[in-house]
Amino acid sequence: MACYICDKEKFSVEHAPAKCFFPKDKRVNLITVDSCKEHNEDTSKDDEYVRNIIAMTIGNNDVAINHFLTQCLKSFKHSPGLLKTTTKEQQQVFYSDNNSAKGEIKPTVAFGIDRLRIDQVMRKMAYALYYHKFNERWNRELNTGTEHLREKSMKADPMGLLIQESKKEIGEIPFEGTNPEVFQYAFLRSESEDLNEQILIMKFYEGFEMWMFPIPNTNGPVI
C-alpha cells in the first residue's frame, strides 16, 4: 500500500496513536499504517507533549494517572524544556468533581496549551485511523473539537459546546480498539453515503475525547 498521506511508496509504518501513549504492558495489537519517508518524520516530542496534556486532564482513568506518574514525569525529567512548555501560563481554576458524592467544587491548576500543536498530532492520528479502517485516504481537511480543553477563559471551545449537545442525542457510541483503557475510536456515519463525511471520535484513557470533523468541499489529507 502507498503512504497514508500521499501517493509515495511505503518506507516504514506509523503508529496511531503513537507508542508513547501506551504504557509498556499495554502495547499489543497497536494500529499501524504504511507511510513514506517524508511522512514518517520523528514527531515524538509533539506526541509526548500531547500525551502529557491528555494524561494531566481531569477525568481520565487509573491507567492514565499511573502512566503520567511514570512515563510523563520521566519525559519531563529528561526534557526540562518540555515541562516548561507544558506548564507555562498556569492559573488556578475550579472544577466540579463528579466522582465525589456531593459534586464538590475543587481547586486545580489549568495550563495554557499549544492548541495548534495538539491539533496537528490529532489530525495525523485521524488520517492514519481512517486509512487503517477503510483502506483509502481521508479526502477532507479536518477540524478538531473537544470538551476537555478549555480556552483561557475556561469556556469550552465552540466545537466542544456542539459536542456536549450532540452527545445527548447520539446515545451509545460504537467504540472499537484493542486497548480500550488507553485508546478507542469510532467513526460515525452521517446521512451522506460518502465515507469521507463521517465524524471520528478518538477517546483516550476512557476520559478524554477528541472529535474530528471533515470540512465540506475540501480535499485531504492536510496535516
Ligand SMILES: [Zn+2]
Ligand atoms: Zn507520504
